[in-house]
Amino acid sequence: MRETTPREDLVRGIWRENPVLIQMLGLCPALAVTNTVANSLAMGIATFFVLCGSSVLVSLLKKAIPHEVRISTYILIIATFVTVADMTLEAVVPTIHKALGAFIALIVVNCMILGRQEAFASKRPVSRALIDAVGTGLGFTIALFLMGAVREILGSGTFLGASLFGPRFEPWVVFVLPAGGFLTLGFLLLGLSWWERRKRDRAEAA
Amino acid sequence: MENLLWILLSAMVVNNFTLALFLGLCPFMGVSARVGTALRMGMANVFVLTITSLCAWFLNSFVLPHAPYLRLISFIVVIASLVQIVEMVIKKVSPTLFRQLGIFLPLITTNCAILGLAIFQTNRGYDLLEGLFFALGAGLGLTLALVLMASIRETTELADVPDLAKGTALVLIVAGSLSLAFMGFAGLLST
Numbered sequence: 001m002r003e004t005t006p007r008e009d010l011v012r013g014i015w016r017e018n019p020v021l022i023q024m025l026g027l028c029p030a031l032a033v034t035n036t037v038a039n040s041l042a043m044g045i046a047t048f049f050v051l052c053g054s055s056v057l058v059s060l061l062k063k064a065i066p067h068e069v070r071i072s073t074y075i076l077i078i079a080t081f082v083t084v085a086d087m088t089l090e091a092v093v094p095t096i097h098k099a100l101g102a103f104i105a106l107i108v109v110n111c112m113i114l115g116r117q118e119a120f121a122s123k124r125p126v127s128r129a130l131i132d133a134v135g136t137g138l139g140f141t142i143a144l145f146l147m148g149a150v151r152e153i154l155g156s157g158t159f160l161g162a163s164l165f166g167p168r169f170e171p172w173v174v175f176v177l178p179a180g181g182f183l184t185l186g187f188l189l190l191g192l193s194w195w196e197r198r199k200r201d202r203a204e205a206a
Numbered sequence: 207m208e209n210l211l212w213i214l215l216s217a218m219v220v221n222n223f224t225l226a227l228f229l230g231l232c233p234f235m236g237v238s239a240r241v242g243t244a245l246r247m248g249m250a251n252v253f254v255l256t257i258t259s260l261c262a263w264f265l266n267s268f269v270l271p272h273a274p275y276l277r278l279i280s281f282i283v284v285i286a287s288l289v290q291i292v293e294m295v296i297k298k299v300s301p302t303l304f305r306q307l308g309i310f311l312p313l314i315t316t317n318c319a320i321l322g323l324a325i326f327q328t329n330r331g332y333d334l335l336e337g338l339f340f341a342l343g344a345g346l347g348l349t350l351a352l353v354l355m356a357s358i359r360e361t362t363e364l365a366d367v368p369d370l371a372k373g374t375a376l377v378l379i380v381a382g383s384l385s386l387a388f389m390g391f392a393g394l395l396s397t
Contacts, residue, residue: 106325177389178385183382193375
């Protein structure tokens with residue numbers, strides 16, 4: 001494996017290997033809770049916390065974890081952090097905790113988190129694992145924020161609850177419904193591949 | 207009986223796990239390229255969901271009242287070990303079935319639909335029978351979504367799709383339309 005610099009570790013997760021938009025990991029929460037910006041951000045931050053916490057712990061314990069049961073150990077570590085996040089959210093922002101419902105608990109089975117433990121944190125020193133977790137967590141939060149912004153603006157005509165277009169705006173209700181989640185992500189990906197292709201064509205033309 | 211059928215239908219079409227609640231999206235995207243595999247994956251899911259429902263009921267009734275903070279951890283541990291045991295038993299008892307399920311059985315452990323089912327069942331306070339019907343409905347709903355998606359994808363393979371949309375983007379947009387269609391079931395049962 002090629003050695004990477006800490007800077008690359010940080011930036012990689014945010015853009016070039018964005019967990020949601022490029023790697024298609026962690027799609028369940030990305031589609032399920034992004035009907036408002038506030039929910040998306042809460043989900044992003046909770047996942048960010050769980051990812052950083054478990055990456056640091058896995059990296060600290062990497063010598064102590066037997067190879068045969070490593071996956072179950074990672075899951076246990078992740079589940080512990082999720083329980084902490086779940087209880088904290090319930091105590092601090094009960095309304096958002098209610099809106100997110102079971103999806104907070106489902107952070108445990110977010111394949112993005114397990115993927116980072118297996119592919120990165122279990123092989124690197126603590127500081128690098130933390131940098132990688134911060135990058136990936138930020139990338140995840142940004143993707144969720146994008147989805148949430150598109151869906152809330154089109155679907156209810158508001159942003160973080162503040163009305164944008166005044167009372168004469170007819171909301172595009174489908175975007176806050178489940179179908180809108182699939183459509184928004186589908187069109188985001190279309191836009192992304194269009195952008196990538198334009199960049200490539202320009203590079204070739206130059 | 208009415209109540210049980212209501213739970214079954216509602217989990218199967220009205221609140222379809224994949225198309226309305228976004229659970230189990232990984233297999234939905236990953237193994238929905240062929241109808242045959244989709245059907246087998248769905249059946250494996252029905253099987254594991256039903257057993258999970260039993261276990262969740264057992265944990266909820268006998269263990270968790272004493273230690274509620276262990277809910278998530280105990281669910282995930284029990285599900286993971288259960289799938290392993292089921293795998294071993296099937297391998298011993300019916301090697302044919304084992305070969306047919308193949309890689310899908312272990313993959314199911316990390317499927318969020320399974321943990322989701324256990325959590326929903328707990329939150330809604332279903333008893334044993336209700337839980338079983340809920341699991342059956344959820345599993346059949348997953349199978350339905352997978353098979354529908356696979357048949358659409360088999361058709362779009364022959365269609366003239368713009369290069370840009372090929373791959374995941376197309377799958378997501380098709381899933382969006384399917385989800386729209388399933389919204390029509392919302393009027394089927396009033397809550």
